[in-house]
Amino acid sequence: xxxxxxxxxxxxxxxxxxxxxxxxxxxxxxxxxxxxxxxxxxxxxxxxxxxxxxxxxxxxxxxxxxxxxxxxxxxxxxxxxxxxxxxxxxxxxxxxxxxxxxxxxxxxxxxxxxxxxxxxxxxxxxxxxxxxxxxxxxxxxxxxxxxxxxxxxxxxxxxxxxxxxxxxxxxxxxxxxxxxxxxxxxxxxxxxxxxxxxxxxxxxxxxxxxxxxxxxxxxxxxxxxxxxxxxxxxxxxxxxxxxxxxxxxxxxxxxx
Amino acid sequence: xxxxxxxxxxxxxxxxxxxxxxxxxxxxxxxxxxxxxxxxxxxxxxxxxxxxxxxxxxxxxxxxxxxxxxxxxxxxxxxxxxxxxxxxxxxxxxxxxxxxxxxxxxxxxxxxxxxxxxxxxxxxxxxxxxxxxxxxxxxxxxxxxxxxxxxxxxxxxxxxxxxxxxxxxxxxxxxxxxxxxxxxxxxxxxxxxxxxxxxxxxxxxxxxxxxxxxxxxxxxxxxxxxxxxxxxxxxxxxxxxxxxxxxxxxxxxxxxxxxxxxxxxxxxxxxxxxxxxxxxxxxxxxxxxxxxxxxxxxxxxxxxxxxxxxxxxxxxxxxxxxxxxxxxxxxxxxxxxxxxxxxxxxxxxxxxxxxxxxxxxxxxxxxxxxxxxxxxxxxxxxxxxxxxxxxxxxxxxxx
Numbered sequence: 001x002x003x004x005x006x007x008x009x010x011x012x013x014x015x016x017x018x019x020x021x022x023x024x025x026x027x028x029x030x031x032x033x034x035x036x037x038x039x040x041x042x043x044x045x046x047x048x049x050x051x052x053x054x055x056x057x058x059x060x061x062x063x064x065x066x067x068x069x070x071x072x073x074x075x076x077x078x079x080x081x082x083x084x085x086x087x088x089x090x091x092x093x094x095x096x097x098x099x100x101x102x103x104x105x106x107x108x109x110x111x112x113x114x115x116x117x118x119x120x121x122x123x124x125x126x127x128x129x130x131x132x133x134x135x136x137x138x139x140x141x142x143x144x145x146x147x148x149x150x151x152x153x154x155x156x157x158x159x160x161x162x163x164x165x166x167x168x169x170x171x172x173x174x175x176x177x178x179x180x181x182x183x184x185x186x187x188x189x190x191x192x193x194x195x196x197x198x199x200x201x202x203x204x205x206x207x208x209x210x211x212x213x214x215x216x217x218x219x220x221x222x223x224x225x226x227x228x229x230x231x232x233x234x235x236x237x238x239x240x241x242x243x244x245x246x247x248x249x250x251x252x253x254x255x256x
Numbered sequence: 257x258x259x260x261x262x263x264x265x266x267x268x269x270x271x272x273x274x275x276x277x278x279x280x281x282x283x284x285x286x287x288x289x290x291x292x293x294x295x296x297x298x299x300x301x302x303x304x305x306x307x308x309x310x311x312x313x314x315x316x317x318x319x320x321x322x323x324x325x326x327x328x329x330x331x332x333x334x335x336x337x338x339x340x341x342x343x344x345x346x347x348x349x350x351x352x353x354x355x356x357x358x359x360x361x362x363x364x365x366x367x368x369x370x371x372x373x374x375x376x377x378x379x380x381x382x383x384x385x386x387x388x389x390x391x392x393x394x395x396x397x398x399x400x401x402x403x404x405x406x407x408x409x410x411x412x413x414x415x416x417x418x419x420x421x422x423x424x425x426x427x428x429x430x431x432x433x434x435x436x437x438x439x440x441x442x443x444x445x446x447x448x449x450x451x452x453x454x455x456x457x458x459x460x461x462x463x464x465x466x467x468x469x470x471x472x473x474x475x476x477x478x479x480x481x482x483x484x485x486x487x488x489x490x491x492x493x494x495x496x497x498x499x500x501x502x503x504x505x506x507x508x509x510x511x512x513x514x515x516x517x518x519x520x521x522x523x524x525x526x527x528x529x530x531x532x533x534x535x536x537x538x539x540x541x542x543x544x545x546x547x548x549x550x551x552x553x554x555x556x557x558x559x560x561x562x563x564x565x566x567x568x569x570x571x572x573x574x575x576x577x578x579x580x581x582x583x584x585x586x587x588x589x590x591x592x593x594x595x596x597x598x599x600x601x602x603x604x605x606x607x608x609x610x611x612x613x614x615x616x617x618x619x620x621x622x623x624x625x626x627x628x629x630x631x632x633x634x635x636x637x638x639x640x641x642x643x644x645x646x647x648x649x650x651x652x653x654x655x
Contacts, residue, residue: 005355005356008355009352012352016345016351016352017343089339089340090341093339095304095306096304096305096327096328096331096333098327098356099321099324255301255306256307
């Protein structure tokens with residue numbers, strides 16, 4: 001079957017280029033190290049927290065603090081996997097070899113997604129356990145209710161970020177354009193929309209904010225989010241699906 | 257067998273390819289010629305299903321490319337040799353392509369050997385020269401051992417040994433009964449490689465015929481005769497015209513004679529008591545025939561560099577530089593038309609009077625024993641028309 005062939009080829013493509021390997025490693029290192037650092041700092045400052053803050057203190061979420069930066073490396077990975085083809089012109093050779101656009105895109109995204117999932121899950125577990133170690137007696141354990149869900153969810157969240165980036169890159173084609181769209185979106189726009197009261201309710205439905213819900217074990221005080229952890233991840237998955245469908249439709253229509 | 261029917265591609269207001277119909281048959285090398293920007297690469301991309309035609313269709317073996325079962329085992333293509341991820345080794349690049357098409361890994365090492373890249377197989381292609389990149393692209397085209405092969409400018413950047421190798425490769429592929437479709441700008445190379453020609457200009461078909469027919473239809477063989485002075489030239493012209501030949505004066509004072517065999521010209525000159533300083537046969541080349549046909553369809557024509565305001569005052573005692581004949585396209589001398597009225601294709605524009613400093617018959621050419629009083633050689637066509645400034649930013653296949 002052709003998809004299997006494309007998957008094998010794509011695996012070779014990812015392996016044989018240093019940049020994809022590097023960005024993935026960077027995602028792991030940044031997420032885990034930053035999570036550990038913030039957990040350690042929180043542990044030292046815990047005595048100064050007010051009673052309300054202590055009530056809504058979420059040790060699981062704290063250990064994932066590095067993800068806000070680590071996800072940027074995942075975005076770069078997702079963008080590079082797709083747009084490397086365009087920036088080098090390899091896309092024409094690839095599409096000449098696999099003229100069916102659907103098969104090509106599926107074969108391209110599937111192995112990259114599998115790899116991202118593997119790395120993300122490992123990252124999430126490493127970030128959790130090392131973060132909890134830093135939090136010491138303020139930490140939690142994987143056996144507590146909702147914690148395992150949050151850790152696995154953290155892995156899924158990072159994976160979906162990468163796949164979303166692949167879909168956007170398939171639509172926009174060029175790496176600079178894709179990164180220039182995704183980086184400010186996740187780093188600035190999403191944060192601004194989520195913190196300004198007027199747009200807070202809209203901001204909630206952005207992919208990263210909806211998806212991040214699954215990493216919360218203790219909901220913040222006065223939480224009125226209209227969806228639960230899995231609902232949030234579902235909203236994010238819809239965004240990802242939309243990006244992939246958009247990428248497929250454009251790939252089919254457009255001249256390569 | 258590649259078959260295009262009414263193929264048309266428009267980008268906005270610009271029509272890149274207009275109503276193109278042709279067939280590329282197996283067993284011969286078919287050359288695909290046309291000036292820069294005439295739509296060659298666009299046509300190649302449409303054959304490969306990369307660009308969707310605005311109207312019309314093109315099929316390979318009866319199937320549109322996107323519907324072709326197991327396409328890479330049937331069609332191999334070299335489009336752009338630089339379309340490789342520079343960070344990937346040559347072997348990895350071919351390996352991903354082989355895996356895409358379900359081709360076993362050992363075939364990768366085979367084709368690396370065929371193109372002579374086995375020693376650099378594990379080096380990153382970033383450091384490859386243009387010629388090595390071409391070889392890698394040709395290796396990619398050969399991977400699936402396909403029956404149909406497309407090559408866009410395969411000899412670009414190759415050394416003479418490489419050019420000879422590509423020529424023999426194309427011929428042997430065709431001799432095995434495969435369909436080989438090659439575009440090139442190098443006329444001399446095409447004349448040696450291709451048996452059949454498809455010529456387009458401004459996206460339209462200009463010719464679809466064998467190389468021999470193409471040369472015969474677009475240019476004629478002629479004899480060049482040279483006399484010691486103008487008086488004898490007049491006499492010879494009269495005698496030859498009377499005998500039924502066509503005589504065309506060349507700018508340096510020689511005569512182009514068509515319609516009479518060489519011995520007859522000599523006899524006629526003898527009878528008219530005219531001495532000949534030169535009587536030489538000239539075979540029309542593919543290049544001449546091509547230039548004649550595509551003259552009207554060239555989009556990007558170079559002009560003479562006037563260097564206005566840039567001329568440095570010459571230091572005393574220094575001669576101004578000798579102009580080089582052949583600079584600036586208007587100066588070249590068209591070969592004679594194939595007999596009277598036998599011009600089925602693009603009529604050439606009227607001979608422009610040479611006006612530029614390079615076209616003026618001023619410079620006495622040193623060391624030409626045949627042209628005693630006569631100046632300057634007939635200007636030869638500039639080999640490659642320089643692209644217009646607007647085109648410099650994008651490569652040809654980016655359009």
